[in-house]
Amino acid sequence: MTLYDYVCEPELDIRLGPRPYLHPVRTLGGTVVTDALCFDHPWHLGASLTVADVNGWNLWGGRTFVRGEGYVWREDHGRIRHLSPHELVWQDGNGRTLLTEHRRIAATPASEGWELSFSYALTAPRTQAVSLGSPATNGRTGGAGYGGFFWRCPPGRAVSSAGNGSDDPALTLTVDDSYRLVFSGLAGDDRWFVRTEEYIGVCAALAYTDPLVIPPGDTLRRDIRVLITDVH
Template sequence: MNAPVKASFTKRPPCTVLRHENRPVGTYVHRPPLAGTLAPRPYLHPVRTLGGITVTDQPGVSLAVPDAYGSQRHLGWLLRDPDGFVEELAWGASERQLLLERRTVAVRTLSAGCWALDFTTALTNVTGQEVAVGGAGSGSGGGFFWSASRRPQPPRVFSAGGDGEAAVDGRPANWVALAAEDWTLVFAGATGDTRSAPWYVRTGDHPGVGSALAARRRPLTIAPADTVTRRIVTAVADGRLERGEAARIAGQLSDKGAAV
């Protein structure tokens, strides 16, 4: 990335196009036209392979805790380049700000036919009292989620420790792969805290993969002024990858090598 740019509150283009070697691979909408009931939040959609295949469905790639926080509000850019950005957002409920987020998104080069989306979130409690994220009544604990494009046949999901939705859903893993007939996504937890969090997967009518901020019915508590950081790096590949190739790619995504 180039030198940081000053955050702007007057010039707000509707979206930011991310590029890999001058090829558009993702569109980030920072002021989304979403209804309040959908937990309004910025999202990446569409995201494409280097071959031009769309691998997201609405609302694309986003971060949310729908049961606890009503909205995310874009505050400004700390850096914005063709290959990534750093953004500040306010998380709130009932017009009260609870969290300040610094979000870093970057495009990474991997190999021919494959690139990676590096997504880091740092959430700081700005309330002066303890804040609980997720917990009782929460289906997935909220967090990062990639809503994948649909195909006639459900995608295959697998990790180093299992194959199929039942073997992967709700369990921690160094990496998880979602493979359709013409694309594959390999998700890696790039920090210890991210790897220890459970993954949530769907392979039916609305396929996708998420990394939870909190476990089901057990909230994540953030002390006043404390910051919680999560980082997920996702390889976006053309074609259907098998386990060995997915594991090899996962080893390039994280600060920890992947096991087959």
């Protein structure tokens, strides 16, 4: 059994924020623990890395939150392209490079279940800084600080060990008493963005309250780990 499928170059409408993503991801027992192209948020794509505001470009997909206006459809969508097994490029809607990324994904056995490692390094161009933002940094209230490594689960009943906005070292999500996901890897001012009511999702958010700026030529590094286990 394959533990996960990696979709490198999905053929998607630009409004869905095309990007590589993992789906389906499975437990050792075969339970699927990701969802993609969801009926409520079709731009939610399994487990993926994406940000809602990259120097003003929406790479998350869907509507853009505009201060004083709310969510509106704009022609501001970009995409993330897979160049080689470890190299990607983040582009604006005109194909210009916003960021380059080095990514490494690995699956390793664990005492219970298995662990997914998703490591990434985002490098800004030498000529300009890159600002990473979220609906929260653009004025939305209610803790909508999403943007970063995001995991969308299938519909179900979920219990989280930490609330939205927590900076706990690890966050445990138990779904339907069927499977458990343990997320870790926050750094800097990162926070957990968590949803268990409208939908089930967890994001290691890079700009939960304030924009995160990568200076010209600098690199932002994160190593996100997810322990995936069946609940017996």
